[in-house]
Amino acid sequence: MRILLSLIIILSTGCASVLTGNYQARTEKVRVANLWIVYASREKINEECIKRGCTKEVKGFYDPLTKTIWCEKTDYHTCGHELRHAFGDNWHR
Numbered sequence: 001m002r003i004l005l006s007l008i009i010i011l012s013t014g015c016a017s018v019l020t021g022n023y024q025a026r027t028e029k030v031r032v033a034n035l036w037i038v039y040a041s042r043e044k045i046n047e048e049c050i051k052r053g054c055t056k057e058v059k060g061f062y063d064p065l066t067k068t069i070w071c072e073k074t075d076y077h078t079c080g081h082e083l084r085h086a087f088g089d090n091w092h093r
């Protein structure tokens, strides 16, 4: 839970500089149950991603089937990015 809260804090501060004019201030409470985060090397992340059908190199990914985020432990940006996918956001599609 502490890691999840840290990621949310990092995510919210990290995204503040890229908010667009379409953003509307609001409060949104999101709960992600049974979420796993696997911290691994970039090599291992890509190895696992290829097993799931990835065709290009990635920094991290979210596997919705196992509700698992794969990212490097010190890559807060990517971990936060994948956390948004765990929330179910389709914000960059």
Ligand SMILES: [Zn+2]
Binding pocket: 081, 085, 092
């Ligand atoms: Zn993404």
